[in-house]
Amino acid sequence: MRIVFVGLFAALSYVVFTFLQIKLYVGGDATSFHLGNAVVAIGALLLGGFWGGLGGAIGMTIGDLLDPVYVVYAPKTFLCKLLIGLVTGLVGHKVLHISAETDRKALVFKTIAASVCGLGINIIADPGLGYIYKRLILGKSAADAIFKLNLLTTSVNAALSVVVTVLVYLAVRGPLKKAGLLPKIGR
Known part of the structure:
Protein backbone atom coordinates (compact mmCIF):
# COMPACT_ATOMS: atom_id res chain seq x y z
CA MET A 1 0.00 0.00 0.00
CA ARG A 2 2.85 2.38 0.83
CA ILE A 3 4.27 2.17 -2.71
CA VAL A 4 0.87 3.20 -4.08
CA PHE A 5 0.93 6.30 -1.89
CA VAL A 6 4.51 7.07 -2.99
CA GLY A 7 3.32 6.92 -6.60
CA LEU A 8 0.33 9.10 -5.77
CA PHE A 9 2.51 11.74 -4.12
CA ALA A 10 4.99 11.58 -7.01
CA ALA A 11 2.14 12.27 -9.43
CA LEU A 12 0.65 15.02 -7.26
CA SER A 13 3.97 16.80 -6.77
CA TYR A 14 4.70 16.59 -10.51
CA VAL A 15 1.32 18.06 -11.45
CA VAL A 16 1.36 20.80 -8.81
CA PHE A 17 4.95 21.81 -9.62
CA THR A 18 4.63 21.60 -13.41
CA PHE A 19 1.20 23.05 -14.05
CA LEU A 20 0.59 25.33 -11.07
CA GLN A 21 3.72 27.46 -11.06
CA ILE A 22 4.66 31.03 -11.86
CA LYS A 23 8.06 30.93 -13.53
CA LEU A 24 10.46 33.89 -13.31
CA TYR A 25 13.26 34.08 -15.88
CA VAL A 26 16.67 35.61 -15.20
CA GLY A 27 18.84 35.42 -18.30
CA GLY A 28 18.93 31.79 -19.36
CA ASP A 29 17.94 30.64 -15.89
CA ALA A 30 14.65 30.51 -14.00
CA THR A 31 13.07 30.09 -10.60
CA SER A 32 9.40 29.76 -9.76
CA PHE A 33 6.64 30.19 -7.25
CA HIS A 34 4.89 26.83 -6.72
CA LEU A 35 3.29 24.59 -4.10
CA GLY A 36 5.09 21.37 -5.01
CA ASN A 37 6.95 21.47 -1.71
CA ALA A 38 3.62 21.39 0.15
CA VAL A 39 2.88 18.05 -1.50
CA VAL A 40 6.26 16.75 -0.29
CA ALA A 41 5.57 17.88 3.30
CA ILE A 42 2.03 16.46 3.26
CA GLY A 43 3.43 13.16 2.01
CA ALA A 44 6.01 13.14 4.81
CA LEU A 45 3.34 13.75 7.43
CA LEU A 46 1.07 11.05 6.05
CA LEU A 47 3.61 8.39 4.99
CA GLY A 48 6.68 9.20 7.05
CA GLY A 49 9.72 11.21 6.08
CA PHE A 50 11.46 8.82 3.74
CA TRP A 51 8.42 7.61 1.79
CA GLY A 52 6.74 11.01 1.59
CA GLY A 53 10.01 12.68 0.67
CA LEU A 54 10.73 10.02 -1.93
CA GLY A 55 7.35 10.47 -3.60
CA GLY A 56 7.73 14.24 -3.74
CA ALA A 57 11.35 14.02 -4.87
CA ILE A 58 10.47 11.64 -7.70
CA GLY A 59 7.58 13.77 -8.94
CA MET A 60 9.39 17.09 -8.84
CA THR A 61 12.54 15.59 -10.37
CA ILE A 62 10.45 14.27 -13.26
CA GLY A 63 9.08 17.80 -13.61
CA ASP A 64 12.64 19.11 -13.87
CA LEU A 65 13.69 16.44 -16.35
CA LEU A 66 10.80 17.33 -18.66
CA ASP A 67 11.47 21.09 -18.55
CA PRO A 68 14.42 22.31 -20.65
CA VAL A 69 15.05 25.20 -18.23
CA TYR A 70 15.22 22.98 -15.12
CA VAL A 71 16.67 19.74 -16.52
CA VAL A 72 20.20 20.50 -15.27
CA TYR A 73 18.87 20.96 -11.72
CA ALA A 74 17.18 17.54 -11.45
CA PRO A 75 19.82 16.05 -9.09
CA LYS A 76 19.62 19.08 -6.77
CA THR A 77 15.83 18.92 -6.84
CA PHE A 78 15.83 15.25 -5.88
CA LEU A 79 18.14 15.87 -2.90
CA CYS A 80 16.33 19.00 -1.67
CA LYS A 81 12.85 17.49 -1.88
CA LEU A 82 13.94 14.26 -0.21
CA LEU A 83 15.49 16.43 2.52
CA ILE A 84 12.17 18.28 3.01
CA GLY A 85 10.47 14.93 3.52
CA LEU A 86 13.13 13.52 5.82
CA VAL A 87 13.17 16.57 8.09
CA THR A 88 9.38 17.00 8.13
CA GLY A 89 8.92 13.30 8.91
CA LEU A 90 11.68 13.21 11.51
CA VAL A 91 10.31 16.19 13.41
CA GLY A 92 6.66 15.20 12.96
CA HIS A 93 6.90 11.52 13.74
CA LYS A 94 10.06 10.88 15.74
CA VAL A 95 10.26 14.10 17.76
CA LEU A 96 6.64 15.30 18.08
CA HIS A 97 4.80 11.97 17.56
CA ILE A 98 1.93 13.43 15.51
CA SER A 99 0.65 9.97 14.58
CA ALA A 100 -0.37 9.36 18.19
CA GLU A 101 -1.66 12.88 18.89
CA THR A 102 -5.36 13.13 19.76
CA ASP A 103 -5.61 16.70 21.08
CA ARG A 104 -6.63 19.00 18.20
CA LYS A 105 -4.68 22.08 19.37
CA ALA A 106 -1.54 20.06 19.99
CA LEU A 107 -1.92 18.41 16.58
CA VAL A 108 -2.18 21.80 14.87
CA PHE A 109 0.93 23.06 16.68
CA LYS A 110 2.91 19.89 15.93
CA ASP A 126 17.75 24.86 -2.30
CA PRO A 127 19.33 28.29 -2.88
CA GLY A 128 22.60 27.19 -1.25
CA LEU A 129 23.04 24.04 -3.33
CA GLY A 130 21.81 25.95 -6.38
CA TYR A 131 24.44 28.62 -5.87
CA ILE A 132 27.24 26.09 -5.45
CA TYR A 133 25.99 24.12 -8.45
CA LYS A 134 25.78 27.19 -10.68
CA ARG A 135 29.07 28.68 -9.51
CA LEU A 136 31.29 25.60 -9.41
CA ILE A 137 29.77 23.02 -11.70
CA LEU A 138 28.09 25.09 -14.40
CA GLY A 139 30.43 28.06 -14.07
CA LYS A 140 27.65 30.62 -14.16
CA SER A 141 28.79 34.10 -13.27
CA ALA A 142 25.18 35.17 -12.75
CA ALA A 143 24.98 32.92 -9.69
CA ASP A 144 24.85 35.93 -7.35
CA ALA A 145 21.82 37.50 -9.04
CA ILE A 146 19.78 34.31 -9.31
CA PHE A 147 20.71 33.36 -5.73
CA LYS A 148 18.84 36.37 -4.31
CA LEU A 149 15.77 35.73 -6.45
CA ASN A 150 15.88 32.01 -5.65
CA LEU A 151 16.12 32.78 -1.94
CA LEU A 152 13.05 35.01 -2.24
CA THR A 153 10.95 32.51 -4.20
CA THR A 154 12.03 29.63 -1.97
CA SER A 155 11.07 31.61 1.15
CA VAL A 156 7.66 32.55 -0.28
CA ASN A 157 7.12 28.95 -1.43
CA ALA A 158 7.98 27.72 2.07
CA ALA A 159 5.58 30.12 3.80
CA LEU A 160 2.70 29.28 1.47
CA SER A 161 3.53 25.57 1.62
CA VAL A 162 3.39 25.55 5.44
CA VAL A 163 -0.15 26.96 5.32
CA VAL A 164 -1.28 24.52 2.62
CA THR A 165 0.42 21.57 4.32
CA VAL A 166 -1.24 22.23 7.66
CA LEU A 167 -4.70 22.77 6.15
CA VAL A 168 -4.57 19.71 3.89
CA TYR A 169 -2.96 17.39 6.45
CA LEU A 170 -5.50 18.29 9.13
CA ALA A 171 -8.34 17.85 6.62
CA VAL A 172 -7.30 14.39 5.37
CA ARG A 173 -5.73 12.86 8.49
CA GLY A 174 -9.02 12.02 10.21
CA PRO A 175 -10.78 10.43 7.23
CA LEU A 176 -7.67 8.43 6.27
CA LYS A 177 -7.27 7.22 9.84
CA LYS A 178 -10.95 6.28 10.07
CA ALA A 179 -10.71 4.35 6.78
CA GLY A 180 -7.60 2.52 8.01
CA LEU A 181 -5.44 4.03 5.26
CA LEU A 182 -3.10 6.03 7.47
CA PRO A 183 0.16 4.10 7.91
CA LYS A 184 1.42 3.51 11.45
CA ILE A 185 4.56 5.61 11.82
CA GLY A 186 6.91 6.29 14.69
CA ARG A 187 5.84 3.45 16.97
Missing part, protein backbone atom coordinates in the same frame (compact mmCIF):
# COMPACT_ATOMS: atom_id res chain seq x y z
CA THR A 111 1.87 19.94 12.27
CA ILE A 112 2.97 23.57 11.96
CA ALA A 113 6.28 22.85 13.72
CA ALA A 114 7.10 19.83 11.55
CA SER A 115 6.16 21.71 8.38
CA VAL A 116 8.21 24.77 9.32
CA CYS A 117 11.26 22.60 10.04
CA GLY A 118 11.04 20.62 6.81
CA LEU A 119 10.25 23.55 4.56
CA GLY A 120 12.65 25.78 6.47
CA ILE A 121 15.59 23.49 5.72
CA ASN A 122 14.75 23.94 2.04
CA ILE A 123 15.16 27.71 2.37
CA ILE A 124 18.81 27.00 3.14
CA ALA A 125 19.40 23.90 0.99
Whole structure:
Protein backbone atom coordinates (compact mmCIF):
# COMPACT_ATOMS: atom_id res chain seq x y z
CA MET A 1 0.00 0.00 0.00
CA ARG A 2 2.85 2.38 0.83
CA ILE A 3 4.27 2.17 -2.71
CA VAL A 4 0.87 3.20 -4.08
CA PHE A 5 0.93 6.30 -1.89
CA VAL A 6 4.51 7.07 -2.99
CA GLY A 7 3.32 6.92 -6.60
CA LEU A 8 0.33 9.10 -5.77
CA PHE A 9 2.51 11.74 -4.12
CA ALA A 10 4.99 11.58 -7.01
CA ALA A 11 2.14 12.27 -9.43
CA LEU A 12 0.65 15.02 -7.26
CA SER A 13 3.97 16.80 -6.77
CA TYR A 14 4.70 16.59 -10.51
CA VAL A 15 1.32 18.06 -11.45
CA VAL A 16 1.36 20.80 -8.81
CA PHE A 17 4.95 21.81 -9.62
CA THR A 18 4.63 21.60 -13.41
CA PHE A 19 1.20 23.05 -14.05
CA LEU A 20 0.59 25.33 -11.07
CA GLN A 21 3.72 27.46 -11.06
CA ILE A 22 4.66 31.03 -11.86
CA LYS A 23 8.06 30.93 -13.53
CA LEU A 24 10.46 33.89 -13.31
CA TYR A 25 13.26 34.08 -15.88
CA VAL A 26 16.67 35.61 -15.20
CA GLY A 27 18.84 35.42 -18.30
CA GLY A 28 18.93 31.79 -19.36
CA ASP A 29 17.94 30.64 -15.89
CA ALA A 30 14.65 30.51 -14.00
CA THR A 31 13.07 30.09 -10.60
CA SER A 32 9.40 29.76 -9.76
CA PHE A 33 6.64 30.19 -7.25
CA HIS A 34 4.89 26.83 -6.72
CA LEU A 35 3.29 24.59 -4.10
CA GLY A 36 5.09 21.37 -5.01
CA ASN A 37 6.95 21.47 -1.71
CA ALA A 38 3.62 21.39 0.15
CA VAL A 39 2.88 18.05 -1.50
CA VAL A 40 6.26 16.75 -0.29
CA ALA A 41 5.57 17.88 3.30
CA ILE A 42 2.03 16.46 3.26
CA GLY A 43 3.43 13.16 2.01
CA ALA A 44 6.01 13.14 4.81
CA LEU A 45 3.34 13.75 7.43
CA LEU A 46 1.07 11.05 6.05
CA LEU A 47 3.61 8.39 4.99
CA GLY A 48 6.68 9.20 7.05
CA GLY A 49 9.72 11.21 6.08
CA PHE A 50 11.46 8.82 3.74
CA TRP A 51 8.42 7.61 1.79
CA GLY A 52 6.74 11.01 1.59
CA GLY A 53 10.01 12.68 0.67
CA LEU A 54 10.73 10.02 -1.93
CA GLY A 55 7.35 10.47 -3.60
CA GLY A 56 7.73 14.24 -3.74
CA ALA A 57 11.35 14.02 -4.87
CA ILE A 58 10.47 11.64 -7.70
CA GLY A 59 7.58 13.77 -8.94
CA MET A 60 9.39 17.09 -8.84
CA THR A 61 12.54 15.59 -10.37
CA ILE A 62 10.45 14.27 -13.26
CA GLY A 63 9.08 17.80 -13.61
CA ASP A 64 12.64 19.11 -13.87
CA LEU A 65 13.69 16.44 -16.35
CA LEU A 66 10.80 17.33 -18.66
CA ASP A 67 11.47 21.09 -18.55
CA PRO A 68 14.42 22.31 -20.65
CA VAL A 69 15.05 25.20 -18.23
CA TYR A 70 15.22 22.98 -15.12
CA VAL A 71 16.67 19.74 -16.52
CA VAL A 72 20.20 20.50 -15.27
CA TYR A 73 18.87 20.96 -11.72
CA ALA A 74 17.18 17.54 -11.45
CA PRO A 75 19.82 16.05 -9.09
CA LYS A 76 19.62 19.08 -6.77
CA THR A 77 15.83 18.92 -6.84
CA PHE A 78 15.83 15.25 -5.88
CA LEU A 79 18.14 15.87 -2.90
CA CYS A 80 16.33 19.00 -1.67
CA LYS A 81 12.85 17.49 -1.88
CA LEU A 82 13.94 14.26 -0.21
CA LEU A 83 15.49 16.43 2.52
CA ILE A 84 12.17 18.28 3.01
CA GLY A 85 10.47 14.93 3.52
CA LEU A 86 13.13 13.52 5.82
CA VAL A 87 13.17 16.57 8.09
CA THR A 88 9.38 17.00 8.13
CA GLY A 89 8.92 13.30 8.91
CA LEU A 90 11.68 13.21 11.51
CA VAL A 91 10.31 16.19 13.41
CA GLY A 92 6.66 15.20 12.96
CA HIS A 93 6.90 11.52 13.74
CA LYS A 94 10.06 10.88 15.74
CA VAL A 95 10.26 14.10 17.76
CA LEU A 96 6.64 15.30 18.08
CA HIS A 97 4.80 11.97 17.56
CA ILE A 98 1.93 13.43 15.51
CA SER A 99 0.65 9.97 14.58
CA ALA A 100 -0.37 9.36 18.19
CA GLU A 101 -1.66 12.88 18.89
CA THR A 102 -5.36 13.13 19.76
CA ASP A 103 -5.61 16.70 21.08
CA ARG A 104 -6.63 19.00 18.20
CA LYS A 105 -4.68 22.08 19.37
CA ALA A 106 -1.54 20.06 19.99
CA LEU A 107 -1.92 18.41 16.58
CA VAL A 108 -2.18 21.80 14.87
CA PHE A 109 0.93 23.06 16.68
CA LYS A 110 2.91 19.89 15.93
CA THR A 111 1.87 19.94 12.27
CA ILE A 112 2.97 23.57 11.96
CA ALA A 113 6.28 22.85 13.72
CA ALA A 114 7.10 19.83 11.55
CA SER A 115 6.16 21.71 8.38
CA VAL A 116 8.21 24.77 9.32
CA CYS A 117 11.26 22.60 10.04
CA GLY A 118 11.04 20.62 6.81
CA LEU A 119 10.25 23.55 4.56
CA GLY A 120 12.65 25.78 6.47
CA ILE A 121 15.59 23.49 5.72
CA ASN A 122 14.75 23.94 2.04
CA ILE A 123 15.16 27.71 2.37
CA ILE A 124 18.81 27.00 3.14
CA ALA A 125 19.40 23.90 0.99
CA ASP A 126 17.75 24.86 -2.30
CA PRO A 127 19.33 28.29 -2.88
CA GLY A 128 22.60 27.19 -1.25
CA LEU A 129 23.04 24.04 -3.33
CA GLY A 130 21.81 25.95 -6.38
CA TYR A 131 24.44 28.62 -5.87
CA ILE A 132 27.24 26.09 -5.45
CA TYR A 133 25.99 24.12 -8.45
CA LYS A 134 25.78 27.19 -10.68
CA ARG A 135 29.07 28.68 -9.51
CA LEU A 136 31.29 25.60 -9.41
CA ILE A 137 29.77 23.02 -11.70
CA LEU A 138 28.09 25.09 -14.40
CA GLY A 139 30.43 28.06 -14.07
CA LYS A 140 27.65 30.62 -14.16
CA SER A 141 28.79 34.10 -13.27
CA ALA A 142 25.18 35.17 -12.75
CA ALA A 143 24.98 32.92 -9.69
CA ASP A 144 24.85 35.93 -7.35
CA ALA A 145 21.82 37.50 -9.04
CA ILE A 146 19.78 34.31 -9.31
CA PHE A 147 20.71 33.36 -5.73
CA LYS A 148 18.84 36.37 -4.31
CA LEU A 149 15.77 35.73 -6.45
CA ASN A 150 15.88 32.01 -5.65
CA LEU A 151 16.12 32.78 -1.94
CA LEU A 152 13.05 35.01 -2.24
CA THR A 153 10.95 32.51 -4.20
CA THR A 154 12.03 29.63 -1.97
CA SER A 155 11.07 31.61 1.15
CA VAL A 156 7.66 32.55 -0.28
CA ASN A 157 7.12 28.95 -1.43
CA ALA A 158 7.98 27.72 2.07
CA ALA A 159 5.58 30.12 3.80
CA LEU A 160 2.70 29.28 1.47
CA SER A 161 3.53 25.57 1.62
CA VAL A 162 3.39 25.55 5.44
CA VAL A 163 -0.15 26.96 5.32
CA VAL A 164 -1.28 24.52 2.62
CA THR A 165 0.42 21.57 4.32
CA VAL A 166 -1.24 22.23 7.66
CA LEU A 167 -4.70 22.77 6.15
CA VAL A 168 -4.57 19.71 3.89
CA TYR A 169 -2.96 17.39 6.45
CA LEU A 170 -5.50 18.29 9.13
CA ALA A 171 -8.34 17.85 6.62
CA VAL A 172 -7.30 14.39 5.37
CA ARG A 173 -5.73 12.86 8.49
CA GLY A 174 -9.02 12.02 10.21
CA PRO A 175 -10.78 10.43 7.23
CA LEU A 176 -7.67 8.43 6.27
CA LYS A 177 -7.27 7.22 9.84
CA LYS A 178 -10.95 6.28 10.07
CA ALA A 179 -10.71 4.35 6.78
CA GLY A 180 -7.60 2.52 8.01
CA LEU A 181 -5.44 4.03 5.26
CA LEU A 182 -3.10 6.03 7.47
CA PRO A 183 0.16 4.10 7.91
CA LYS A 184 1.42 3.51 11.45
CA ILE A 185 4.56 5.61 11.82
CA GLY A 186 6.91 6.29 14.69
CA ARG A 187 5.84 3.45 16.97
